[in-house]
Amino acid sequence: MANKNRWLIALSAIAIHLSIGASYAYSVYTNPIHDTIGWSTGQITLAFTIMMGLAGFAAAFFGPFVEKQGPRRSAMFAAVLFGIGQAGSGLAVAIDSHILFLLMYGFASGLGLGIGYISPVSTLVKWFPDRRGLATGMAVLGFGTGALITAPVAEILMNAVGVSSTFYILGVAYFIVIILGASYIAPPPEGWMPAKMKRDIASGEKVIKKDLAQMTAKQAVKSRRFWMLWTMMLINTTAGIMIISVASPMAQEVVGLSAAAAATMVGIMGIFNGGGRLGWAALSDYVGRPAIFITFFALQLVAFISFPNITSVLLFQALIFIVVSCYGGGFSNLPAFIGDLFGTKNLGAIHGYLLTTWSLGGIIGPSVVTQIYSSTGSYMPVFYLFMALMAAALIIALLLQLDIKRQEKQSVKEEEMIA
Numbered sequence: 001m002a003n004k005n006r007w008l009i010a011l012s013a014i015a016i017h018l019s020i021g022a023s024y025a026y027s028v029y030t031n032p033i034h035d036t037i038g039w040s041t042g043q044i045t046l047a048f049t050i051m052m053g054l055a056g057f058a059a060a061f062f063g064p065f066v067e068k069q070g071p072r073r074s075a076m077f078a079a080v081l082f083g084i085g086q087a088g089s090g091l092a093v094a095i096d097s098h099i100l101f102l103l104m105y106g107f108a109s110g111l112g113l114g115i116g117y118i119s120p121v122s123t124l125v126k127w128f129p130d131r132r133g134l135a136t137g138m139a140v141l142g143f144g145t146g147a148l149i150t151a152p153v154a155e156i157l158m159n160a161v162g163v164s165s166t167f168y169i170l171g172v173a174y175f176i177v178i179i180l181g182a183s184y185i186a187p188p189p190e191g192w193m194p195a196k197m198k199r200d201i202a203s204g205e206k207v208i209k210k211d212l213a214q215m216t217a218k219q220a221v222k223s224r225r226f227w228m229l230w231t232m233m234l235i236n237t238t239a240g241i242m243i244i245s246v247a248s249p250m251a252q253e254v255v256g257l258s259a260a261a262a263a264t265m266v267g268i269m270g271i272f273n274g275g276g277r278l279g280w281a282a283l284s285d286y287v288g289r290p291a292i293f294i295t296f297f298a299l300q301l302v303a304f305i306s307f308p309n310i311t312s313v314l315l316f317q318a319l320i321f322i323v324v325s326c327y328g329g330g331f332s333n334l335p336a337f338i339g340d341l342f343g344t345k346n347l348g349a350i351h352g353y354l355l356t357t358w359s360l361g362g363i364i365g366p367s368v369v370t371q372i373y374s375s376t377g378s379y380m381p382v383f384y385l386f387m388a389l390m391a392a393a394l395i396i397a398l399l400l401q402l403d404i405k406r407q408e409k410q411s412v413k414e415e416e417m418i419a
Contacts, residue, residue, distance in 0.1 A: 006127040006194070008184055010135060013120035014142035015181035016075055019174040020082055020116040021146020023051060023109065028151050032163050037096050047089075050106030051113060056359030058114025063217065063352025066118055075119040075182030079175050082112025087171025090164040116178060117143065118355065121335045122347035123187045130197045132336035133289070137281025140332040144274035212407055214343035220350045225341050228400045230354055232293055233330060235393040237361030238368075239300060239386050240327020243320060244269065245366040250379050254307070255316045265317050269324045276325030281332035289337040290401035296326040297394035304387040308380050331358075341404070 026048045033044050066074040085108030092101035121136060128135035150170070157166040193201075212225075220226045243250075247269060248262040257265065284292045303319040310316045338350050372381050 004184070004186060004188075006188075009120075009127050009186075010124060010138050012181040012184045013124050013139040016078070016116055016120055016178050016185075017139050017142035018146045018149065019177045019181075020078070020113045021143035022150035022170070022174065023048075023113055024144075024147035025150040025154060026051075028154050028158075029163065032158050033093060036163050037093060039098060043098055047102050047105040050102060051110035052362045053359050054107065054110030055114040055117065056355045056357070056362070058111045059118045059352040059355040059358070060114075061352070062111075062115045063118060063349035066115065066348040066352070067122070067217075067346055071119050071123040071185045071187065072182050074115055075178060075185060078112045078116030078119055079178035079182060080112070081108050082116060082178065083171050083175030085109030085112055085171070086174055087168050090167030090171065093167065094164040114352075114355070118348050118351050120181070120185055121351055122344060123185055125335055125339050125347060126192070126344050127188050129193055131282075131285050132339055133281040133284035133333060134278075136335040137278040137332040140281070140328075141274055141278040143331075144270075144277050144328055148270060148274075210411070211339060211343040212341050212404060212411075214345050215350075217346040217349035217353065220342045220346070221353060223342075225400065225403065226350075226354075228396050228403075229334075229337065229341070230357060232297075232393050232396055232400070233334060233354055234357040234361055234364075235389050236293075236296060236300075236326060236330040237357050238365040239304075239389065240273075240324060240330070240365070241361050242365035242369045242382070242386070243323050244273075244327070246369050246373075246379075247320060251316065251320070254379060255310060255313045257313055257317075261313075265320065268317075269321065272321040272325040273328040276328035277332040280325065280329030281336065284333050284336060289333055289340055290397065290404055292329065292333055293337075294394065294397045294401060296329065297390050297397055300326055301387065301390040301394055304383050304390055307383040 030041060030044050033039055034041065062074075069077075085104045088104030088108060089101055092098070092104055120139060124135045124139055125132050154166055154170065157169060161169070215223070247266055248259070251257040251262045251265055252259065280292055280296075299322050303323055306319060307316070310319070334354060335347065335351055338347055338354065342350055368385070369379070369382050372385070373379060
């Protein structure tokens with residue numbers, strides 16, 4: 001396996017994530033499905049809610065399966081589920097079956113999405129021991145930008161061949177691309193390192209920074225560090241999804257942005273979501289994952305403190321972009337952080353457990369902002385709530401950093417005693 005090109009491994013992971021990331025383009029189907037068979041918007045969006053809610057829990061449930069079966073078989077299984085889910089959605093539209101649509105787009109695609117998301121990640125971390133953040137950032141960037149490719153393609157296809165045929169074509173396309181990506185992915189030999197990293201270590205230019213521990217998924221879940229990271233991810237994800245879910249009406253009400261300008265802002269948010277995934281992850285290779293998460297919560301705390309008093313349209317949008325970039329950056333830094341804290345032995349399974357925050361954040365964020373706005377007619381209480389949450393997350397991030405440093409010092413002392 002060592003003769004494989006690790007950059008092609010990364011490209012394969014990106015191909016898988018680009019395909020399943022197409023699920024974020026779901027809104028382009030809403031009006032065409034409504035116009036074709038008359039389903040209500042609520043009926044149509046229910047499938048997307050099921051898919052996104054299921055994805056994180058599927059990642060957790062199938063994490064051990066991914067570790068046992070390996071990235072290739074797992075990704076191929078995801079290709080079957082996601083491909084059938086998308087193509088089957090076309091059949092559901094063709095025969096006007098809402099139940100089948102929920103089963104295909106909601107459940108089958110949701111399972112494929114969750115399994116496909118985690119399948120290549122642990123392997124990618126092992127191929128890039130020198131650049132963990134960059135490696136996972138590239139893959140997750142693919143997930144974040146999949147919708148940018150799918151949305152215009154789906155629009156063109158629906159105008160040309162109709163909704164059902166679009167689902168058939170894209171379902172087959174996703175299946176082929178994921179299978180191609182899966183066919184090349186394989187883990188490196190135990191302890192593999194790139195040649196330059198070996199030379200740097202031999203010459204003394206580089207010192208290997210050992211993972212804090214090597215834990216199984218069961219051991220990790222019993223540790224306080226796992227739950228500190230889980231809480232941080234839940235708050236970061238909930239805030240990001242909350243902002244994404246109401247960005248347009250919030251900007252129009254708080255700073256008087258026009259509907260057209262708000263729509264443009266939402267488009268730019270997609271760029272910051274994707275760019276944050278790569279940029280923050282690449283930066284973490286130099287400053288460390290704990291420092292990145294501390295930065296996330298410090299920046300977002302400033303943003304939520306500022307939101308209630310902002311009158312500047314540009315400043316409001318800039319802070320929105322920062323929150324969204326931190327949301328994307330949280331996902332891309334997570335696998336590398338898991339490797340740092342718990343090792344790579346069971347990274348896929350641990351990653352799956354932590355991705356339950358994805359599903360929970362997707363449920364909590366939009367529902368909280370909707371309920372608060374319905375009750376008060378204002379977004380101000382939302383800002384105050386997330387201000388408190390960000391302060392709590394910042395404290396947890398600082399405590400986690402102290403805990404990591406304490407453990408590192410303890411490990412050095414133990415090694416010196418043995419020597």
